[in-house]
Amino acid sequence: MxxxxxxxxxxxxxxxxxxxxxxxxxxxxxxxxxxxxxxxFASRIRGGYTAYKIRSSTDRVQSVVDRxxxxxxxxxRTIDENMDELHEGSVIIYDGERTEMQDVxxxxxxxxxxxxxxxxxxxxxxxxxQNVVALGAACEVTxxxxxxxxxxxxxxxxxxxxxxxxxxxxxxxxxxxYVAEEYDHEFDYDLDTTDNDYVLLNGDEAIGMGAIAAxxxxxxxxxxxxxxxxxxxxxGRIERFGGEVVxxxxxxxxxxxxxxxxxxxxxxxxxxxxxxxxxxTETFGLVAQxxxxxxxxxxxxxxxxTGMPTKQEQGDLNMTLYGGHGEIPRFVVAPxxxxxxxxxxxxxxxxxxxYQTPVFLVSDLAMAVTEQTFEPEEFDMDEVEIDRGKVVDExxxxxxxxxxxxxxxxxxxxxxxxxxxxxxxxGAAHMSTGLEHNSLGRRTEDTExxxxxxxxxxxxxxTAREEEDWEVREFGNPDADNLVISWGSNEGAMREALxxxxxxxxxxxxxSVPYIFPRPDLSDDIEAADEVIVVECNETGQFxxxxxxxxxxxxKRVNKYNGVRFKADELADDIKERLEAEEVRx
Amino acid sequence: xxxxxxxxxFKSDKQPTWCPGxxxxxxxxxxxxxxxxxxxxxxxxxxxxxxxxSGKIGTFMHSYALHGVHGRALPVGTGVKLANPDLEVxxxxxxxxxxxxxxxxxxHAVRRNVDMTYVVMDNRIYGxxxxxxxxxxxxxxxxxxxxxxxxxxxxxPLALALSAGGSFIAQSFSTDAQRHTEIVKQAIxxxxxxxxxxxxxxxxxxxxxxxxxFRDSIVDLEDEDHDPTDRDAAKDKILDADKEYxxxxxxxxxxxxxxxxxxxxxxxxxIPDGAPEGAMDLVRExx
Ligand SMILES: Cc1ncc(C[n+]2csc(CCOP(=O)(O)OP(=O)(O)O)c2C)c(N)n1
Ligand code: SF4
Numbered sequence: 127m128x129x130x131x132x133x134x135x136x137x138x139x140x141x142x143x144x145x146x147x148x149x150x151x152x153x154x155x156x157x158x159x160x161x162x163x164x165x166x167f168a169s170r171i172r173g174g175y176t177a178y179k180i181r182s183s184t185d186r187v188q189s190v191v192d193r194x195x196x197x198x199x200x201x202x203r204t205i206d207e208n209m210d211e212l213h214e215g216s217v218i219i220y221d222g223e224r225t226e227m228q229d230v231x232x233x234x235x236x237x238x239x240x241x242x243x244x245x246x247x248x249x250x251x252x253x254x255x256q257n258v259v260a261l262g263a264a265c266e267v268t269x270x271x272x273x274x275x276x277x278x279x280x281x282x283x284x285x286x287x288x289x290x291x292x293x294x295x296x297x298x299x300x301x302x303x304y305v306a307e308e309y310d311h312e313f314d315y316d317l318d319t320t321d322n323d324y325v326l327l328n329g330d331e332a333i334g335m336g337a338i339a340a341x342x343x344x345x346x347x348x349x350x351x352x353x354x355x356x357x358x359x360x361x362g363r364i365e366r367f368g369g370e371v372v373x374x375x376x377x378x379x380x381x382x383x384x385x386x387x388x389x390x391x392x393x394x395x396x397x398x399x400x401x402x403x404x405x406x407t408e409t410f411g412l413v414a415q416x417x418x419x420x421x422x423x424x425x426x427x428x429x430x431x432t433g434m435p436t437k438q439e440q441g442d443l444n445m446t447l448y449g450g451h452g453e454i455p456r457f458v459v460a461p462x463x464x465x466x467x468x469x470x471x472x473x474x475x476x477x478x479x480x481y482q483t484p485v486f487l488v489s490d491l492a493m494a495v496t497e498q499t500f501e502p503e504e505f506d507m508d509e510v511e512i513d514r515g516k517v518v519d520e521x522x523x524x525x526x527x528x529x530x531x532x533x534x535x536x537x538x539x540x541x542x543x544x545x546x547x548x549x550x551x552x553g554a555a556h557m558s559t560g561l562e563h564n565s566l567g568r569r570t571e572d573t574e575x576x577x578x579x580x581x582x583x584x585x586x587x588x589t590a591r592e593e594e595d596w597e598v599r600e601f602g603n604p605d606a607d608n609l610v611i612s613w614g615s616n617e618g619a620m621r622e623a624l625x626x627x628x629x630x631x632x633x634x635x636x637x638s639v640p641y642i643f644p645r646p647d648l649s650d651d652i653e654a655a656d657e658v659i660v661v662e663c664n665e666t667g668q669f670x671x672x673x674x675x676x677x678x679x680x681x682k683r684v685n686k687y688n689g690v691r692f693k694a695d696e697l698a699d700d701i702k703e704r705l706e707a708e709e710v711r712x
Numbered sequence: 713x714x715x716x717x718x719x720x721x722f723k724s725d726k727q728p729t730w731c732p733g734x735x736x737x738x739x740x741x742x743x744x745x746x747x748x749x750x751x752x753x754x755x756x757x758x759x760x761x762x763x764x765x766s767g768k769i770g771t772f773m774h775s776y777a778l779h780g781v782h783g784r785a786l787p788v789g790t791g792v793k794l795a796n797p798d799l800e801v802x803x804x805x806x807x808x809x810x811x812x813x814x815x816x817x818x819x820h821a822v823r824r825n826v827d828m829t830y831v832v833m834d835n836r837i838y839g840x841x842x843x844x845x846x847x848x849x850x851x852x853x854x855x856x857x858x859x860x861x862x863x864x865x866x867x868x869p870l871a872l873a874l875s876a877g878g879s880f881i882a883q884s885f886s887t888d889a890q891r892h893t894e895i896v897k898q899a900i901x902x903x904x905x906x907x908x909x910x911x912x913x914x915x916x917x918x919x920x921x922x923x924x925x926f927r928d929s930i931v932d933l934e935d936e937d938h939d940p941t942d943r944d945a946a947k948d949k950i951l952d953a954d955k956e957y958x959x960x961x962x963x964x965x966x967x968x969x970x971x972x973x974x975x976x977x978x979x980x981x982x983i984p985d986g987a988p989e990g991a992m993d994l995v996r997e998x999x
Contacts (some may be wrong), residue, residue, distance in 0.1 A: 156999070190738035326999035337996050341983035344795050346787075367988045368978045370794055375820040379787040382780065382817075386760070387789025389778055390799065391981025394791070412781050505995045510987035530725070548981045549792070549799055555754045557770055559722075559779035566727065569771060 129184055129318055131268060132193050135257065136177035137200025139167065145282070146198075146257035147178025148497070151326060151655075152262070153278035154182045155499050157271065157321030162187040162618070164691070165304055166207070169435050173205055181360055184318050188463065188498065188618030195265060195315070198260040200363030202230050215314065219263050221256070239263060239305060239501055244558055246300040249303035251293035257292050262301025264303060268315040272302055273677050279327040286691035297441040320686050325502050329467045329493030329615075334359030335424060336471025337395055337547065339510045342421070343369035344394040346380040348402060351435050353425035353492035356397040377405035381422065388420045389558060391474050391517075391548035395577035397487075399444050401432065407449045410484055412560040414454040417486075417536065417544065419478035419515070419584070421450060421471070427489040428461075437549050437689030438492045439612050443668040446486040447643055455583050457481070457590070458642035462487040462599060462617040465504045467493060477594075480515040480568040482546060482585045488642065490663070492691035493615040518545045523553045532556075534565040538578050543586025596646035606633040607707060611648065613639045614689065616661050623701065632702060642669070645676075652677040663691065719748040719931045722757070723772040730854035731764060735912030735923075738886035739833050743802065746773075752782045752800045757880050760789040762805030763815065764840045765831035766912070772946040783813030786821040786830065793828050795980040797971050800826035800900070808838045811847040811867045814880035818869075822876040822905055827907040832869065833886070835914035836921045843917035853920055869909050870950040870961060874943075879904040879967035880958045881946065885926055891958060897959060904967035911956070926956060933959030941965055 135146050144165070152163045159182050166177040181187050194211040197204065199220045203211070212218075214235040222240040228644050232238030241255035241263050258279070265272045281293045299478045327335075334356050334605070345364060347357045361371045374380035387394040398406065403424050413420050426442045428434035446458050457477050461470040469491060474485045488647070505623045518526060526545040527533050528688070533554040544565075546556035561569040562576050570576065599617065602610075602624045612620055617638040627634050637651065652658050654674065658681045660670035663685040674681050684700045686692055723746035725769065730736050742808050747757055754775040761770035763782035770777035777798070780788050789803040799898065810832045821830065838844040844857040848869070852861035873881045880902040884892040892910065900907025911926050938959065939945055946962035949955075 142805035197719050209756035263953060323999065325995055328999045331998070338994060339987040339991050341988065343980035343983065344791065346791065363994065365975075366990070367979065371975060372790070372794070374787065375816055379817055381786035382784040382793075383791035386778070386788035386793075387980065388757070388791070389788075390777075390792045390795035391979070393980075393983060394795070408781055409784065416778065428747060494841065500994050502999075507987035507991040507995070510991070512983065512985055532725075549758050549796065550756055552755050555757075555774060557777040557779060559770075561779065588801075661973055699832075 127706050129193055129460065130187070131182050131315060131317060132179070132191065133182070133196045133264065134177050134194055135203035135260065136166070136175065136198070139174045139176045141200050142257050143176050143178050146261065147180060149258070149275070149278045149282055149499055151180050152281060153275040154180065155324045156277050157274040158322035158324065158567065159184055159317065160187050161326060161499045162189065163498065164190045165495045173588070175201070175207055177204065177207070182317070184320055185335045189622040190691070191695050192693050194265055198228070198257070201226055202223070203229070204263050205233070206424070209233070215236060217267055217313065219260050230409060234285055237311060239267070239309060241301060241304050243301070247297050247305060247550040250297035250300050255294055255297035258297040259301035262298030263305045264307040265298070266293040266302040268317045271296060271319060271355065274319065277501045297638050303333065310604040323578040324499035325505070326354065326497050326499050327464065328495060329461070329464045329489050330355030330425065331359045332464050332467035332677065333397070333471045333487065333489065334363070335505065335601065337421070337475070338367055338466040339468070339507055340472040340475040341391060342393045342395050342475060343367065344392045345396065346370070346374045346383035346386065346387075347396050347398065348380050348401045350379050350402050351398045352399045352427055352491040353402070353423065355494060356423060357536070375403040378409065381406040381413070384420055385409060385418055389419045389549070395421040396421065396424060397634070399425050399427050399657040402444070403442060403445055403449065411450045411452060411454055411483040412689055414456060414583070415480040415560045416558040418558070419482050420572045421474045421478050421485050421487055423487040426488065427493045433691045436491070438490060438663055438691045439572070439665040439687060439689065440490055441668070441675045441687070442488065443642060443664070444487055453482055455587050457483055457485040458488060458636070458644065459485060460489070460614045460642055461642055462614060462638045462640050464496065465500050466640060468505055476511070476513045477590070480513050481502055481590055482515065482544060483586060490615050508554050514544050516543055518547050518551070518554070520552045521687065523547060523551060527553070532566055536563060536579060536582070537565045541589040542582050543589065578658045591644045596644060598648070600636070601638065602634045602636040606635040607656040608632065608634045609651060609658045610634055610636045610701060611639060611658065611673065612661040613642065614662070616663065619692035619694045619697050620661060623698035626695055626698035627701060630702060632705065634653040634701070642672070645672070647676065648673060649677040652679060652681070658682060658707055659701055661692070662698065663665050663687065717748050717751070717753045721754055722747055722773050723773060724772050726771060731916050731917040734765065735835060735886040735914065736766055736769065736833050738889060739831065739910045739912045740772060742884070742886065742892040742896050743804070743831060743890060743894045744773060747800065749803070749893070750897055750900045756798065757800045758792050758801065760785045760792065760801065760803045762809035764806035764809050764838070765914070766804060766806035766839070767809060781980050783956055784817060786814060788921040789828050790821060790824065790826050792828050794976055797977055798979060800802065803828060803967040805832055806835040806839065806846075807832060807836060807848045808846045811869055811872075815847070815867070819872060819876045822873050822878045822907065822932070825877075825879055825904040825967065825970050827836065827904055827971060829896065830908070832909050833895065833912035834869070834909050835912050835918055837914050839914045839917060850920065853879060856935065866878045873907050874947060874950055874962060878907055878962065879964040880906040880960070881950070882908045883957055884908055884910050885930055885958055886910050887923060888958065889995050893930070896961065900966065902963065904964075904969045924937040925963045928986040929956045930958050933957055933961065
């Protein structure tokens with residue numbers, strides 16, 4: 127029977143949906159099952175529908191699908207909200223004694239399990255554990271060994287005392303026994319466990335972990351969904367490595383603090399989302415002009431303005447590429463999955479210091495709020511390499527001084543990269559500025575020096591284009607005539623969509639691109655394909671526009687901008703439709 | 713090395729471009745003297761400047777320096793100091809820079825109490841943009857953008873600092889070289905955020921708050937028997953709108969700077985060649 131399970135718990139914000147979902151996700155992961163989670167939440171703390179969804183399989187899962195097998199419904203609205211994904215045979219666990227659930231109607235063809243969640247929780251020691259009762263019930267329905275849930279409960283509540291853990295374990299058992307005794311239904315599920323050890327983490331956590339691994343010691347930020355988890359992750363951890371997190375008074379301050387720390391020689395970062403990027407844009411120019419290495423992370427959400435703060439979108443690409451007055455060299459790196467959030471963060475720090483530029487690390491809400499299982503080896507710390515670029519010490523300073531013995535931090539070298547001296551280095555005191563400057567860092571309006579410095583800064587990009595490996599992640603059939611290209615978090619859904627398309631006899635080659643600027647040249651790939659579709663979560667096709675310009679050709683697009691990430695099956699349908707639309711016209 | 717440092721070592725070989733007679737000359741000289749006399753050298757000093765005539769100071773001094781964007785010098789200084797506690801960090805700016813566009817940062821920098829020195833060259837006008845009203849301009853001060861005066865009371869930066877929990881609040885007059893230098897020195901030596909508002913007259917655009925005006929009105933706190941550790945006394949002086957005080961208005965002797973409270977004492981520029989030791993534990997937390 128299906129090993130691939132789609133489970134969800136939904137209710138009002140404040141019902142403990144998130145932590146309950148997380149406990150179950152952890153239980154599944156600890157049982158050696160792959161997990162992929164997603165969250166539906168409204169932008170408020172209490173009230174409003176919210177849900178935590180888990181897809182789990184013994185195979186790797188990397189996307190959500192349009193299907194829900196088991197739903198723990200704490201409110202009637204939870205059922206309505208998920209109607210489209212529920213199917214015949216779906217199991218709905220609810221508490222018929224709960225006032226708001228007394229008249230609930232289980233949709234036809236589905237199996238309703240009326241479990242007195244609150245009553246059983248009280249028997250176990252407190253009504254607050256009602257969600258855990260539901261988890262116990264879910265274990266029974268899916269034939270999932272409840273010991274795994276125990277271990278997740280220990281992890282969650284262990285620090286709060288043995289009796290709390292025991293009560294929760296009891297609560298889970300009450301739910302399990304109730305279903306076993308009251309319902310003699312033969313459920314279709316049989317969740318296998320494996321001996322695999324997985325780690326379960328989200329994109330923001332992976333970025334935070336990458337930052338520490340890369341030697342980041344200073345983080346300044348201002349809370350904003352969905353970037354706050356980066357800050358929360360670093361807080362309490364970065365200190366162990368001699369670092370500091372500062373909650374600044376606003377994003378203007380955050381980026382300026384990060385800039386200050388970077389000038390002092392620290393690997394430094396700030397993270398925010400669209401509205402914060404707007405505020406940081408002024409200083410972004412200063413970072414670039416003063417050639418300060420800095421990682422600025424944009425965890426995108428729906429814009430413009432406050433838009434839909436808790437919804438997915440990839441709408442800031444142009445902002446990161448073009449934001450800021452004047453013309454500014456920068457790097458834009460966009461990890462394509464949660465593990466890559468780790469690796470690309472490490473890389474972002476290396477780019478920043480090697481090329482002495484600001485680096486935009488662009489992630490998105492879908493990645494930030496999604497937890498996914500990985501083999502721990504995917505985060506191998508031994509493989510982390512640190513490249514600090516052209517840092518000069520006391521002994522090397524003289525080689526970079528002018529005839530008057532003054533250090534030249536903006537010396538126009540052949541590769542565009544100048545020497546860098548950390549403050550405190552004897553003989554290298556110098557000024558950095560956002561004004562146009564000469565090689566000494568001093569203000570100038572000399573036409574020749576202006577051109578020389580602009581060219582010098584831009585030359586760094588050319589150097590990087592030549593020196594770095596601008597790899598692309600490739601999936602599907604390398605010889606297929608149909609080519610799909612995407613960036614950012616769409617990779618997972620697209621990889622699974624390949625399977626659905628294959629079932630329909632459609633052969634696709636898929637390129638997932640983690641670099642926006644500089645970016646790999648895909649012109650040949652585009653030219654070689656019959657059909658090219660660019661997939662992204664925005665309306666105008668910002669990445670498609672770039673590729674069109676590179677390849678001088680018109681590309682098809684699949685765009686989604688309703689605030690919800692791509693689902694694998696839906697994406698497969700969209701792609702099919704785009705391909706077929708052309709056939710009709712042809 | 714420090715004993716050999718003279719204040720002229722902090723001078724850049726670039727001649728200041730301020731108008732002849734500008735108060736900023738005196739302000740800067742006092743800062744350089746104070747730095748040298750407190751044993752600092754250009755190579756271990758970091759000066760952060762804002763935008764405005766005042767903000768040009770970083771260009772005319774010799775040290776590690778950053779000339780930033782308008783109003784944001786304090787956060788930059790914060791980042792520099794926290795990343796490398798060995799550096800002497802001095803932040804400089806104008807009244808527009810610090811109390812208008814940067815007012816939010818000012819209040820929070822005061823609260824944060826990072827061990828650095830903040831010198832504001834208060835000329836009660838916008839100099840670089842040629843004479844508009846600043847937050848410290850008088851209510852009836854006529855300027856190009858306020859022909860009938862701003863018609864709103866000036867900001868009292870000392871009161872802002874006191875209410876935000878400031879641990880060192882002082883005021884000086886750029887022309888009174890000895891006192892000004894002395895006050896900046898004490899701000900440097902203070903353990904925490906040393907704030908000095910300096911009357912630094914603009915001879916080109918402000919014909920009200922002039923050298924003569926300050927010379928005539930300034931009251932030196934040393935002549936007043938003022939106890940700077942007495943917060944109530946400080947409050948009375950700071951809220952006294954009729955007087956221009958010079959000296960240390962308030963100093964909290966119990967001040968503990970941010971880095972000490974947060975246990976920051978290492979130079980964050982020093983990092984290992986690969987992931988730090990124990991980094992694999994970070995992965996294990998996700999089991
Ligand atoms: C974001 C931004 N807004 C406006 C300006 C223009 N500007 C430059 S200096 C200045 C005022 C400076 O006044 P103040 O800080 O009092 O310094 P002063 O020139 O009087 O020393 C302004 C508004 C700017 N550089 N940046
Ligand atoms: S305009 Fe005023 S503040 Fe600016 S340099 Fe001249 S005198 Fe000084």
